[in-house]
Amino acid sequence: DTAVSQTPKYLVTQMGNDKSIKCEQNLGHDTMYWYKQDSKKFLKIMFSYNNKELIINETVPNRFSPKSPDKAHLNLHINSLELGDSAVYFCASSLGTGSSGTEAFFGQGTRLTVV
């Protein structure tokens, strides 16, 4: 069983479209994240949720809206896609955060290409 799964793996879309990426974890973790990895492989945290509550919103444009229907799911919806949104998006989860932070488990990534 895949611990953190995200779909789709590849997403090619035109500028201006709206798209969603789904993420699910079966590890029973309380915390889930979205990261963006650019072409230089820099990983930038976008959002963090703990028990369905948003705890980090790292100055991401409001075209990006995460939604956590329950502790095991964290979806990412992107409105009005722009060329600069092209990147690989990773979902991750961990058991704790901050002072009790533990290892994070990552999904396989979603390669988003905006044309």
Next chain:
Amino acid sequence: SQQGEEDPQALSIQEGENATMNCSYKTSINNLQWYRQNSGRGLVHLILIRSNEREKHSGRLRVTLDTSKKSSSLLITASRAADTASYFCATFFYNTDKLIFGTGTRLQVFP
């Protein structure tokens, strides 16, 4: 900005050699973690070292932590072609929920 800066940015070695990569970070931490990312894949956790630890081993991996210098190093001994990947350090900002990654080191191991 990135919490961790890693060097070198890229490293090429022959199989059997040791590979050392370094990570420097900016704030107080509770622990520091190292991850590996194979091409086209997600990140995989390798090892976690707590702020009160100075050295930790896991198989062919050795991690050191110097909190006075805000730096850590990852040593891979007797490297193999399968170790070819990007390696990232990561830390939680002290008392925050941000898991921040370094800039990464791309390791190439030639057979």
